[in-house]
Amino acid sequence: MDIKKLFFIPLFIGLAACCFKAAAATVDTVLTHSTAMNKDIKAVVIKPADYSNTKKFPVLYLLHGFSGNYSDWIKKVPAVAGLADTYHFIVVCADGDFAGWYFDSSIVKDSQYETYVGTELVNWVDKHYSTITDRKGRAITGLSMGGHGALFLAFKHLDKFGAAGSMSGAVDIRPFPDSFGIERVLGKYSEHPDRWEQNSVVNLIYLLKPNSLAITFDVGYDDFLYQANQELHEKLLERKVPHDYTVRPGAHTWEFWGNSINYQALFFSRFFNGIK
Template sequence: MNTYKKTLLLLITCFITFIKANAATVDTALTHSDAMHKDIKAVVIKPAGYNTNKKFPVLYLLHGFSGNYSDWITKVPAIAGLADQYQVIIVCPDGAFAGWYFDSPANKEWQFETYVGTELVNYIDKHYATINDKSGRAITGLSMGGHGAMYLAFKHQDKFGAAGSMSGVVDIRPFADSFGIEQMLGKYSEHPDTWEKNTVINMVYLIKPNSLAITFDCGYDDFTFKVNSALHDELLMRKIPHDFTVRPGTHNWEYWGNSINYQMLFFSRFFNKQK
């Protein structure tokens, strides 16, 4: 092999090594829920340059109805690049087909508020180099996961410093006969009080101005547009600072794959303000 070929091969090898060293690592973690007495998978994306000598902020990214923990990395693989760009660990939990991120009073086998809001957070902080404080944690999601992110953040402001939602079902009452919600809360006609206290729009009273950084968005042609606009109005009335964005689009992955770019920027600015 001549000198030119050797040099070229060396350069290619170095380039491949550099790329591998500067790319996110996507793992599937097997976590455990004592509340539900079972193991649950979660995708964990570690940014390029991850090492235990540095503490990283964490974004919990929730899937929607009928999805699972692998949805985001499978359908929007570019989120790995966002983990690199913003030096953030991204965690994609499993909220089951229709878990809705509640602790279900109707079925004790469905305790996803406790799992995501407490058990998973504790697992991630124990096994990864995280900023173990609300200043280093954010949570967002799409549709059912948008509801879940707001719901968990509103109720657990000691855990999450920032929250977001993309096309979130932020008022579950108009969808009482859809998406398996009654499996979690019982029928609305039989348990109206349970529904009223567990819908995000009725939980705004839990927030004090500037206690939680909030961003949410929705496509104009999305079936959740009206409930998102109503949440915006409620936050305005209570003088709760927030970002609310309306874009062209509907309830699909094309919209969410675009939306996550803007939300990551919002959360990065939040994390950097805390330093």
Template structure:
């Protein structure tokens, strides 16, 4: 091998090593929920420039019905590039097959509001270099996770300063006999008041104008479209600022992979004080 080829090979190897060094790090964290008395996994994506000497904002990214903590990183691995581009940590918690991200009044094995809003946030702030206040935290998710993100953010505005939803199940009353919700809340016909307390559309009164940076979107062909339209109209009526987008598409990973790119920009602007 001549000198030129040797130098070229060394430069190529150096570039390859450098590219790997300048990539986001994906960890699987084992967290603990005292409320549910069990350990729960979460994916944590740290940006390429992560260092303990710097504080980073955190985006909590929730999965949908029948999914788990690994859904986002497996289905949309490009979220690592979003962490690099916008210099934030992404945390993907487990919300169970049908946990719905609220505290069930009938089954204490499902206390995912407490887990995400308190136990997981405390774990992340303790183990990673974070901006440990609402100005450094945002939460969003798809489908069941979209409802969960709004539900948690609306009720915990002291913890989260920004919230989003992608194809969110924003009116759970539409699905009283589906998706395992009645196992957590009881039958709608028997306890409508319980369902009202756990439905995002019924909790808009908790939001004060400009108190929470809000973004959400839904595909026009999505079965969740009507619930999202209702949310948009209610927010307009109450004069609560928000970003709402309707795009072509349905309830699919192709749609959510596109959606998260726009929402990441929204949250980055919030973290930078532009929202």
């Protein structure tokens, strides 16, 4: 083989690798502030490679599950950074505390995560990054507790989010009166059933009108939350609220969520680009 060709091959590979590295998304851990809770809270912000202050970018808010934190997604599914590059949006991995459930608790003063994620964090991101500052440029999704949180926040804050998703979401919290720390923020179900009823996603569909929110959610057939997601799907059908709902093989695992986020990212990209 021609020696010039042998030299060219590794040189080309090296240049390609350098170009790929230069085009990678930027992953930052930032310190935000919650006035409602009077404390600083960390978040991960992923900027696409083509990020620029001269252009406005849509934002996908990504929520973690029970016992997790803001860093879960980027640690467990590093490919999320590549999705920011592929679809040219900013990804913000928010913190919802170990078991904050993205509620504003009436009994725990430093657990006001509806206000924090739904208002304070959104305002902080819009102030510090070049974003589309209306609901047409915002989407929110998450896994398990975060799947509940994403739909809960979007249903209640239609002025902030134009699209929402859930992966294996705990969309009905009532079956878990003694689990996952929910009673810490809502009180015991036996003593405050109204709080549990009012904060279950399946009971908040009345807040939606057809086409008021772009919705996608999925669950594994072997997931212990399968039945609750099926019920949410049926209730949305009854009220004629358009949505994408997918059941795939799988359980309550990172393998499932790492696969799911690829489909949801495409869904949100189409929303951001006005594709129905």
